[in-house]
Structures are given as structure tokens and as C-alpha cells.
Amino acid sequence: MDRVDGVDDAFIELDGVEKVFEVRRKTGFLKRERRQVRAVDSISFRVERGEMVGYIGPNGAGKSTTIKMLTGILTPSAGRLRVAGIDPSRERTRLAHRIGVVFGQRTTLWWDLPLVDSYRLMHRMYRIPDARYRENLDRLVELLDLADLLDVPVRQLSLGQRMRGDIAAALLHDPEVLYLDEPTIGLDVVSKARVREFLRELNAERRTTVLLTTHDLQDIEQLCKRVMVIDHGRLMYDGPLAGLHEAGESERTLVVDLERELPPIEAPAPARVVRVEGPRQWLAFPAAESAAPLVARIAAEYPLVDLSVREPDIEAVIAKMYAEQAGRAVS
Amino acid sequence: MAETVGERTPARVREGLRAYGLIAAMWIRSTMAYRTSFALTTFTNFAVTGLDFVAILLMFSSVDALGGFSLPEIAFLYGLSSLAFGLADLLIGSMERLGRRVRDGTLDTLLVRPAPVLAQVAADRFALRRLGRVTQGALVLGYALTALDIDWTPLKLLLMPVMVVSGGAIFCSVFVAGAAFQFVAQDASEVQNAFTYGGATLLQYPPVVFAQDLVRGVTFVLPLAFVNWLPASYVLGRPYPLDLPTWVAFASPLVAGVCCALAGVAWRTGLRSYRSTGS
Numbered sequence: 205m206d207r208v209d210g211v212d213d214a215f216i217e218l219d220g221v222e223k224v225f226e227v228r229r230k231t232g233f234l235k236r237e238r239r240q241v242r243a244v245d246s247i248s249f250r251v252e253r254g255e256m257v258g259y260i261g262p263n264g265a266g267k268s269t270t271i272k273m274l275t276g277i278l279t280p281s282a283g284r285l286r287v288a289g290i291d292p293s294r295e296r297t298r299l300a301h302r303i304g305v306v307f308g309q310r311t312t313l314w315w316d317l318p319l320v321d322s323y324r325l326m327h328r329m330y331r332i333p334d335a336r337y338r339e340n341l342d343r344l345v346e347l348l349d350l351a352d353l354l355d356v357p358v359r360q361l362s363l364g365q366r367m368r369g370d371i372a373a374a375l376l377h378d379p380e381v382l383y384l385d386e387p388t389i390g391l392d393v394v395s396k397a398r399v400r401e402f403l404r405e406l407n408a409e410r411r412t413t414v415l416l417t418t419h420d421l422q423d424i425e426q427l428c429k430r431v432m433v434i435d436h437g438r439l440m441y442d443g444p445l446a447g448l449h450e451a452g453e454s455e456r457t458l459v460v461d462l463e464r465e466l467p468p469i470e471a472p473a474p475a476r477v478v479r480v481e482g483p484r485q486w487l488a489f490p491a492a493e494s495a496a497p498l499v500a501r502i503a504a505e506y507p508l509v510d511l512s513v514r515e516p517d518i519e520a521v522i523a524k525m526y527a528e529q530a531g532r533a534v535s
Numbered sequence: 536m537a538e539t540v541g542e543r544t545p546a547r548v549r550e551g552l553r554a555y556g557l558i559a560a561m562w563i564r565s566t567m568a569y570r571t572s573f574a575l576t577t578f579t580n581f582a583v584t585g586l587d588f589v590a591i592l593l594m595f596s597s598v599d600a601l602g603g604f605s606l607p608e609i610a611f612l613y614g615l616s617s618l619a620f621g622l623a624d625l626l627i628g629s630m631e632r633l634g635r636r637v638r639d640g641t642l643d644t645l646l647v648r649p650a651p652v653l654a655q656v657a658a659d660r661f662a663l664r665r666l667g668r669v670t671q672g673a674l675v676l677g678y679a680l681t682a683l684d685i686d687w688t689p690l691k692l693l694l695m696p697v698m699v700v701s702g703g704a705i706f707c708s709v710f711v712a713g714a715a716f717q718f719v720a721q722d723a724s725e726v727q728n729a730f731t732y733g734g735a736t737l738l739q740y741p742p743v744v745f746a747q748d749l750v751r752g753v754t755f756v757l758p759l760a761f762v763n764w765l766p767a768s769y770v771l772g773r774p775y776p777l778d779l780p781t782w783v784a785f786a787s788p789l790v791a792g793v794c795c796a797l798a799g800v801a802w803r804t805g806l807r808s809y810r811s812t813g814s
Contacts, residue, residue, distance in 0.1 A: 225812055226812065272643065275646070275647050276646070276647070277643050277646045277647065277810065278810055278811070279807075279810050279811045281811075293810065296646065297550075297649045297650065297651070298649075300647055300648055300649035301649050303647070305644075305647045307643065307644060310639075310640065310641050310643070310644055312644050314561055314565060315565070316565040316568040316569070317561065317564055317565055317568065321561065321564065325557060325558075325561055328557055329554065329557055329648060329649065329650060330649060357568065
């Protein structure tokens with residue numbers, strides 16, 4: 205195994221990894237313009253064994269390209285990439301035994317067959333020893349509450365049930381790392397909670413390294429201590445979730461219902477009214493500050509009926525980060 | 536090829552066949568979830584392919600020979616072509632759907648499994664209903680063998696299974712090469728059909744009814760003539776198309792081997808281009 209000196213537990217390592225696609229565009233009759241698109245642009249990061257990392261970014265940012273390189277589906281154009289000491293694109297099938305992958309929108313289960321049949325296929329395809337297979341299946345069935353679903357054809361499962369089924373399928377061979385691409389997309393609140401709870405336990409008890417891409421920032425808030433933000437193929441942020449709020453200067457929103465329509469509330473800066481709709485007003489204030497003084501002040505000066513605080517929308521935070529980067533790039 | 540690092544070819548072939556068997560078995564069980572539908576589609580497959588031969592029968596109700604070939608002789612060509620093509624279609628015919636998998640991204644789910652992709656794609660949607668064509672081809676060949684008065688020699692007897700296996704392998708390589716092309720052009724399955732289904736239909740008729748250039752094309756460029764035309768001419772004691780020497784009748788296994796090797800190269804190239812460009 206080749207390891208970088210001095211780094212003992214880096215499980216996933218990327219060093220200046222790039223992925224360039226050549227896109228051909230029609231510019232006229234039979235005329236094609238070749239253009240290079242840099243989907244991933246010199247990304248470097250390390251993930252240690254047992255970490256749980258959120259990987260976020262808008263559509264087309266390069267998230268899935270990165271995951272595809274990490275799983276060996278795509279070959280990087282440049283840079284060095286190792287997962288468990290293996291070069292994924294060169295030894296795809298060897299790596300396959302050590303990783304689990306869940307594609308949120310593409311099931312790997314057999315549509316017309318009972319759920320358990322798909323598991324039996326995994327058992328044989330991954331050559332999982334019988335005892336270990338039984339043990340893993342029993343544990344996953346219990347944790348993911350699949351007991352009543354094993355004999356049900358997959359086509360009859362709900363989206364949430366199927367996702368749980370897919371997650372179990374990806375873990376039967378005891379992978380050391382689990383990649384999840386949008387694991388909670390389209391799930392109802394209960395199913396989401398169950399999936400998150402399971403991932404937390406998996407990570408805590410078995411030290412499985414988890415890398416997940418998601419649009420649902422609650423996934424990240426509830427699961428990941430570390431978050432990586434990617435846009436235009438570049439790693440824009442890598443650190444704790446809390447730091448992301450600061451980096452993006454995010455704001456919380458105080459929604460105030462007054463007794464009647466009034467002119468915008470005069471709030472102490474930096475809080476300010478961002479929207480007025482009849483008796484309801486929206487005030488933005490820095491996420492890092494407490495809402496209490498602001499609420500006290502409004503309650504004292506205005507005829508208050510009701511109020512609520514909305515947490516910052518990370519999508520907005522990230523959007524703001526992108527805008528700032530773009531602004532910096534221009535100037 | 537990078538992917539073979541640390542793995543020997545025989546081991547990979549064994550792995551591939553094992554994966555193929557596992558996946559094909561899953562598809563068979565999937566189809567059995569709808570038994571009636573399976574019975575109906577198998578019968579339809581049998582009947583529709585049978586209609587081809589009915590068309591030939593109708594033709595022979597008004598003529599006695601086609602290009603100098605009698606009905607049993609045509610049946611001989613037809614049966615061999617259908618049997619060889621039917622076997623290839625049964626084994627890996629679903630590969631023509633590869634383009635769809637590339638387009639909707641489900642090919643990626645196969646690439647994260649510890650098994651050769653070619654085997655997984657070949658076994659994809661394995662359809663037992665395609666036995667319909669094989670059965671029909673075998674029946675027509677059976678009729679031809681009883682109706683024909685062939686002067687059997689050991690060599691001719693040996694040539695029969697060799698022809699079916701080599702022919703199947705030649706059609707398989709066309710399927711694989713066509714699928715490889717779909718990595719580049721995802722909607723090329725119609726082009727592929729022209730060579731597979733089109734080729735199989737072409738071979739059901741004697742070469743003399745076609746233009747010389749076409750016969751040259753399917754002999755030297757896409758060597759479908761080695762599926763049945765050339766070896767069958769030997770068995771039937773007919774003159775060879777294009778005045779080729781006698782020994783070419785026995786070249787089918789060699790030609791099949793070369794085709795498979797080329798198809799393998801095409802597949803690797805296609806897969807590599809997919810893995811370096813994405814979808």
C-alpha cells in the first residue's frame with residue numbers, strides 16, 4: 205500500500221485532482237466547436253477513517269464527478285487520488301469490495317423480485333462469507349426496520365422503504381466507506397429521520413467513513429461535523445458547518461405578526477426589515493447574534509401578536525458565498 | 536488496459552462468466568414473476584420469427600427455386616442463420632440497450648460492482664423468451680436435414696456444430712462492437728440492428744440472389760458469410776460465392792476468433808472513453 209508519509213489515517217486522499225471533459229458543440233452544419241469543460245479543478249482534500257463528511261454544491265458544480273472518480277467510474281484527467289490506498293480507476297473491481305455506493309435516484313434493487321433476492325445476489329456477487337452475510341443482514345434488517353419488507357417485490361415498496369433497502373444492499377459486504385448521493389431526496393419527514401438515525405449509528409458503531417452529497421442541508425446539520433462546498437469544480441469551503449455560516453455571513457429571519465398594518469419596524473442595525481406584507485413583517489439579523497434583544501425591543505414598542513425565528517437557509521448562504529467569489533474574481 | 540492490473544485474463548473470464556450467470560438467473564426469476572406474460576411473449580417471439588419462414592414458403596408456392604436453391608436448401612441456410620443469430624441474441628442481445636443505460640446514468644451502478652462490466656451488460660435484461668427464435672431456427676434446420684439428401688462425410692458432420700458455434704460467436708462480436716459504439720453515440724442501436732437483425736435476414740437467402748458487392752462486403756468487411764454461406768456451400772456441395780477456395784468453409788472458427796478479439800478491443804476502447812468523458 206502506498207501511503208503518504210506522516211499521514212497515518214487518511215482514508216481518502218485527493219491531490220490536485222482534475223477532470224476535464226471535452227464538449228463538442230454544433231456551431232453550424234457539420235461544424236463542431238470543441239470546448240474543454242473543467243468539471244473538477246484541482247481539488248485536494250483528505251478524509252480520515254471514520255469521518256462523516258457532507259459534500260455540497262449546486263447542480264453541475266462537480267459533486268457527482270468527484271464521487272464518480274472516488275468510486276472508479278471515471279478516470280481523473282490529472283492529480284493523485286487514493287481510496288484505502290487504492291487508485292480507484294485502475295483497480296475498480298478490487299476497490300468495489302471495500303466501498304458501498306447509494307445513488308439516491310437510481311436503485312440497484314431488482315424491481316420485480318422480493319427485496320431479499322437482491323440481497324442474495326449481493327451475497328454471491330461480493331462473495332460474502334455465509335456467516336458474515338447472515339449477521340450483517342440481520343443487523344441491517346433490524347436497524348433499518350426491513351423485516352416486513354424482505355418478501356415484498358421492490359416495485360411495491362414506497363420511496364422511503366426502497367431507500368432503506370438500497371442502503372442495506374450497499375452495506376452487506378461491510379464496506380469501509382459509504383458514498384451516498386442524495387440519500388434523502390423525495391423522502392417524507394419520518395423516512396428522512398430514520399435514514400439519518402441509521403447513518404449516525406453506522407458511523408458511530410462501525411466507524412464507517414461516510415461521504416454524502418445532498419440538497420437537504422438538514423442532512424448535513426444533523427449528520428456531518430465537516431462540510432465541503434464545491435462550485436465550478438473548485439473547493440470553496442472545507443471545515444465545520446458552523447464556520448460556513450460565518451464564511452457566508454448568513455442571516456436569520458424574524459417573522460413578526462403585528463396587530464395591524466404599520467410602516468416598517470425601525471430595528472437597531474444591523475437588523476433590518478426585508479419584507480412587509482399587511483400586518484406581517486420579515487426582519488433579517490446576523491445568524492451569530494441572539495434574537496432575544498431584538499424581540500424584546502419590538503415587543504416593547506409595537507403591538508405584537510405573534511413571532512417566529514427562521515434559521516438561515518444554507519442554500520442562500522452558499523449562494524452568497526458564490527456571489528462573493530464571483531465578485532472577487534471579476535475585480 | 537489499466538483495469539487488468541493485478542488480474543489475469545482467465546481469472547477475469549471466470550469472474551465474468553460467474554457474474555453473467557448470477558445476473559441472468561435474477562432476470563429469469565424476474566420474468567417468472569409474470570408467468571402468463573412470459574408464456575405469451577415467448578410464443579409471440581416464436582410465431583413472429585416463424586412468419587419469416589412462412590414468407591419463404593409462400594414464395595415457393597409460385598416458384599420452384601430461388602437463385603437455383605430448392606426449398607430445403609433455403610431452409611438449411613435459414614435454419615443455420617436463425618440458430619446462430621438466435622443463440623447470440625439469447626446470450627447477449629440485450630447489449631443493444633447499453634445506449635439507454637449510458638444516457639440515464641444507470642451504467643454507473645454496474646461500474647461500482649466487483650464484476651467485469653461487459654459480463655454485467657451482456658446479462659442485463661436476459662430474456663429467456665428469445666428461446667423462441669432458437670427453437671424456430673432449430674425446427675427449420677431439422678426440416679431441411681430430413682428433406683435434403685446430403686452425402687454426409689465426417690468432415691461435413693463436424694462442420695455442423697462448428698458452424699452454429701462460430702456463427703453465434705460472429706454475431707456476438709457484432710453485438711459487442713455495436714454496444715461499444717453506443718458509448719460514443721448513444722442512439723446508435725438502430726444502426727446496430729441493421730447489422731444484427733439485418734445480417735441474420737440476409738443470410739437466410741442464398742448469396743447468388745444478392746449483388747456481388749454486397750456479398751464481397753459481408754465476406755471481407757463484416758464477415759457474416761462465414762456464419763453459414765461458405766460452410767453451408769461446402770455441406771450442400773454448392774459452388775462458393777466469389778469463386779473462393781474450398782478451405783474457406785473451414786475458416787469460420789478462425790474468423791469468429793478474430794471478430795471476438797476485435798470486438799473486445801472495441802469494447803475496451805468504448806468503456807475507456809466512457810470512463811474518461813462521463814456520459
